[in-house]
Amino acid sequence: MRKRLAVVTVGCKANFADSAGILDKAHRAGFEAVPGHGPADVLVVNGCTVTHRADRDSRAIARRLRRENPGAVLIMTGCYAEVAQEDRDDIPEVDHWVGIREPSALEDLLRFLGGGGSRREDALSEYHAHLLLGRHRTFLKVQDGCEASCAYCIVPKARGASRSLPLREVVDRAVRAEEEGANELVLTGIHVGRYGADRGERNGLAVLIAALLAATSRCRFRLGSVEPLEVTSRLVAILAAEPRLCPHLHVPLQSGSDRVLQRMRRPYTSRQYRARLDMLRREIPGIRLGADVIAGFPGETADDFRETQRLLGDSPLSYLHAFPYSRRAGTESAGWTDDVSAAEKKGRVAALRDSDRAMRSRYLEGQIGKILTVVTETGDAGAGGYLGTSENYVEVLFEAFGARMGELVPVRVHEMQGTLLKGRAAVGRDGD
Ligand code: SF4
Structure with a gap:
């Protein structure tokens, strides 16, 4: 009987993609994958260290x-x-x-614990880049590492310099995923906008997307997070022109104060950030845009924070x-002493979360009456409906007759409920 192995993931989409790589290795080592809570013979925690909370x-x-x-063997891996x-x-x-940074050590350990399986030389072993198995939205990791030097960030230390999966490999994996039924592929990485830069390529991400679109015919693609200066006019043009690219982008801001941005060593100004967002909105009407913001960076004054609020x-x-x-040992800003008080930080985060709620509601209200294309992720008709994710990255609860998991369903939106939209499959979908 095969031994059972479970993986629990903490953190970002890139870590989820790494977990798929771990499951793949475990399978080759002779394990049967079981759900994350076990029971299992071997448990792997794919940990994250981006904040103290992680x-x-x-x-x-x-x-x-x-x-x-x-009685299980417990392995801790990942950035943590x-x-x-x-x-x-x-x-x-x-x-x-x-x-x-020791993927082959993990592979050896799993082979030892699994007591079997064949060692297949994994061309991507340097930085796992696998599809996440069993998900209806499939993560495809195309890049790992980062060589930016944001003063607060520990990620470059954990993951090393930026490196990209060869274009041919990404395309082959996407084609295989589409053949296996995937309808949405999420391109992930730590600094996806630098895709290809380690090979000296310019506009590598736009070139990759064009190649993926040419090689596939049905599935849609979603970009995760792209740094502001990597939102190039070429990238925006391809997003605007291609219906199989989801109209959704996460563009990290971190602060709206130029003084703070400079101190964070973020390579753009608030004006440049704003210009990139305006270009996205102008060229791709209805696009859903999100951002990360850090409150209470060392030295952030009340005026700096007001600038962030103004921009938002x-x-x-x-x-x-x-x-x-959150101060991370080993980062540049960990040694700075002009920390913002905990109470002040708390108040600023609360204000940002209020803005977040208002922005979400405004956007979701604007979706009522529209038809969105939702990838079905859970549920069944008997249990009262299905839940899935729309092209513009909204969770949608909908009624339909006999939707299949992973199917793309056009849904007419009737109402908003908290952070969800609710609707019904639009007449005319396949099978209706
Ligand atoms: S771009 Fe900056 S914040 Fe993002 S992973 Fe690299 S160093 Fe960290």
């Missing part, structure tokens, strides 16, 4: 899994395992630590991810 979540999950599976060397002694629940209040953004600044 560290805490990674540790808490390891402890919970140990309580629930006392790479960076948090000093935490290792405090978490005796973990049996093995394998950093993200007057922008075409439709959601925000707001984070309080």
Whole structure:
């Protein structure tokens, strides 16, 4: 009988794609994959270290899994395992630590624990780049690492310099995913806008997208996060012209104050950021735009924060991810002493979250009466409907007769309920 292995993922889309790589390795090592909560013989926590909270979540999950599976082998991997060397002694629940830069060590360990399977030389082993199995929206990791030097960020230390998967490999994987039934492929990475730059290419991401569209015929593609200066006119033109590219983009802002941006070592001004958003909105009407914002970066004054609010209040953004600044050991800003008080940070994050709620509601209200194309992710007609994600990245609850998981369903939106939209399959879809 095959041993059972479960993976629990903390963090971003890139980490989810890495988890798919781990499942792939486990399968080759002779394991049967089981759901993340177990029971299992081997449990892998793919941890994240982007904030203190992510560290805490990674540790808490390891402890919970140990309580629930006392006899299992527990492995901690991912960015957290790479960076948090000093935490290792405090978490005796973990049996093995394998950093993200040691994929072959993880593969060897799984082969040893699985007691079987063949070692297949994985052309992508340097940085896993696999499809996430069993999801109806499929993550395709095309790039890893980052060589920007944002003063607050530990990611370059955890993941190393930027490197891109060869274009041929990405295209082959996308074609295979489409043949296997995937209807939405999400292109992920740590710094996706730098795709191809490690090979000296310019506009590598736009070239990659054009190649993916040419090689596939049905599935749609979604870009994750693209840094402001990498939102080029070429990229915008291709997004505007191609109906199989989802009208949704996440463009990290971090601050609306030029003084703070400079101190963060972010390579753009608030004016440049705004110009890129305006170009997106002008060329792609209805596009859903989101941003990350950090509140309480060291030295951020009340005036700086007001500049951020001004930029947000007057922008075409439709959601925000707001984070309080979190000091990460090993980063440049960790040594700075002009920290913003905890109370002040809390108040600023709360204000940003209010803006986020207002932006979301405004955008969602504007969708009522429209027909969105939703990729079906869970549910069934008997249980009262289905839940899926629209092309513009909204969760939609809808009624339909016999939708298949993964199917793209046109849904007429009738109402908004919290952060969801509700609707009914539009007449005329296949099978109606
Ligand atoms: S661009 Fe900046 S924030 Fe993003 S991963 Fe690279 S260093 Fe971190």
